[in-house]
Amino acid sequence: MTRDIKGKLYDIQGYSVHDGPGIRTTVFLKGCMLHCLWCHSPESISFDYELAWFETRCVGTEKCGLCLDVCPQGAISKAEPEKSATDGSLLTKIKIDRSKCRNCLICTQTCPAQALKPSGYEATVEEVFRKVAKDKIYFGQEGGVTISGGEPMAQFDFTLALAKRCKEEGISVCLDTTGYAPWENFQEILPYIDLFLYDLKHMDPDKCQKLVGVNNELILDNARRIAQNEGNLQIRVPVIPKLNATKENMEKTAAFCRELGNAVTLVQLLPYHSFGSAKYTRLGLPYKLNITPPSDQEMREYLELMQSMGLKAQIH
Ligand code: SF4
Ligand code: SF4
Known part of the structure; x- marks a missing residue:
């Protein structure tokens, strides 16, 4: 039964206004x-479940300490004592x-404060569907599931x-x-x-390879084929200073969107931010970028560039 197929998720967020038109519930x-x-969602990168550590929730080994002896790898120990902010x-x-740490997640079963938590869980199609369907009342004409x-x-x-x-x-x-998947699946x-929210990260194949680990050939080809087969595309362009935010790349991106014709309903420009850096700490991963977000002026220039090439565009 297809309803019993299991997926690996890391979140379901209701009432989202950032993941497509209207009010949506997003399954991550x-x-x-x-x-x-x-990437501002490091918990989305690995296909495996990971240990997430919420330090502020830990009540301290004086009162608890339940996790200290459970790790088979001996990865958990006491930190330096500090003064409690409360008393x-x-x-x-x-x-x-x-x-x-081998991400066995044994320690997460012992922590009463949920300071040690698994990042990711398994659910069937039907379980996820039942959860998202509860939000149907909010979707209205435009919204839905992403x-x-x-x-x-x-x-x-x-x-x-x-x-x-x-x-x-x-x-x-x-x-x-x-967009990086076999065309047969698309x-x-x-x-x-109803709508593909489709990322275009860099138009140069070599630079794309360097920035995201794959070149853009399949990604661009799938976008063309979706357009030819009457799919709708909302193109999303991350604007990352020093990495892809150049006039040349934005012009090439706009030209490609034009090539896709009426299939492109909107181009969204997504300014870089570093809000996800705390999540890296939580997962024990390094946050490698040290970049200043693009200025409002820079974003406006790219927006005007897109619009001057006849595209409906917005800063997201
Ligand atoms: S996830 Fe497993 S290996 Fe990692 S700290 Fe917890 S018990 Fe140890
Ligand atoms: S079990 Fe949780 S609350 Fe208790 S000491 Fe370990 S991390 Fe802190």
């Missing part, structure tokens, strides 16, 4: 084949040696089944994708997707 799947330097008493939290990630096409059977299930119930479906899912 784990795992991505690309590795964008600026000035001594508070000794834990620290995790990530070089030893399947995002990670790269949802990497868990194709789950994504296809969930899209079909939503459409059976008359719920609009957006698919937020990098062709199969196309009838169930």
Whole structure:
């Protein structure tokens, strides 16, 4: 039964106004084949479940300490004591040696404060559908469900089944994708997707390879084929100073969007931000970028460039 297909998720967020038209509920799947330097959802990159560490929730080993002896790798130990901000008493939290941690998640079962938590969980298509369908009342004319990630096409059977299930119930479906998946899969899912939220990260194949780990040939080819097959595309362009934010790249991006014709309903420019850096700390991953976000002026220039080439565009 397709409704029993299991997917690996890391979140479901209701009442989203950033993931397609109207009010939407977004299903975030784990795992991505690309590795964008600026990724603000590091929990979406790995296909495996990971240990997330919420330091502020730890009540201290003086009161708890339940996790100290459970790690088979010996990765958990006491941190340096600090003064509690609430009553000035001594508070000794834990620290995790990530070089030893194997993400077995045993420690997450012991922590009563949910300071140690699994990042990611498994759910069937039907379980996810039942959850998102509860929000139907908010969707109105424009809204619906967005399947995002990670790269949802990497868990194709789950994504296809969930899209079909939503459409059976008359719920609009957006698919937020990098475009990096076999065309045959896009062709199969196309009838169930109202709008593809489609990322264009760099128009130069070599630079794209360097920035995200794959070149853009398949991505551009799939966009062309979606357009030829009457799919709708909302193009999303991250604007990352020093990496892809050049006049030349934005002009080439705009020219490509023009080539796709009426299939492109909107071009969204997404200014770089570093809000996701705390999530890297939580997962024990390094945050490698040290970049200043683009200025309002720079964003306006790129917006005007897109509009001057006849595209409906906005800063997101
Ligand atoms: S998830 Fe990591 S820290 Fe926790 S018990 Fe397993 S190996 Fe140890
Ligand atoms: S079990 Fe949780 S609350 Fe208790 S010491 Fe460990 S991390 Fe802190």
